[in-house]
Amino acid sequence: MILLRRVIGDALRARRLRQQRTLREVSTAANVSLGYLSEIERGHKEASxxxxxxxxxxxxxxxxxxxxxxxxxxxxxxxxxQVLTPTPDGGLTDGDVTVQVHREGPLKTTLRATRNGRPTPPAPRQPEPLGV
Known part of the structure; x- marks a missing residue:
């Protein structure tokens, strides 16, 4: 089950990190304690x-x-x-493909898919277009 407080916290943290700002800078500007802001970003506290x-x-x-x-x-x-069902090991499956999700933070998530018990090969990377 996905928690709203965690999703909001992830969105706030991602915005702060994109701005390359510290928790201290944002907590001071928002007039909230640094520890409380950290708990909100991690989805541990639900903010008003x-x-x-x-x-x-x-x-x-x-x-x-x-x-x-x-x-x-x-x-x-x-x-x-609606499409995938949980597996006993914490993954999701549609009956043929199983996906494991490992969250390492708000901006880094690793997905591992297996088909009929075999890992699926990673998709080939497309070359990025050169700027003109």
Missing amino acids: SELLAAICDALGAQLSDVLREASDTLALAEQVN
Whole structure:
């Protein structure tokens, strides 16, 4: 089950990291303790709407944009849950392909897929177009 507080926390942390800002900078600007902001980002605490608005303001983001991003993530998770069923080892399967998800943080997730018990080869990388 996906938790809304975790999805919102991931969205806030990703925005902060894209701006290359520290927890201390954002917590000071939002007038929230550093530890509490960290717990919100990790999805351990659920922030009030007033606190979310203050954090978004400190990040220069619209609250509606953060909530829209969270909504899109939840919608995608619901679609996946309708197609895939959980496996005993924590993965998901559609009966033929099993996917293991390993989250290493808000910006790094590893997926490992197996088909009929054999690992599927990684997709070939497409060359990136050269800038003109």
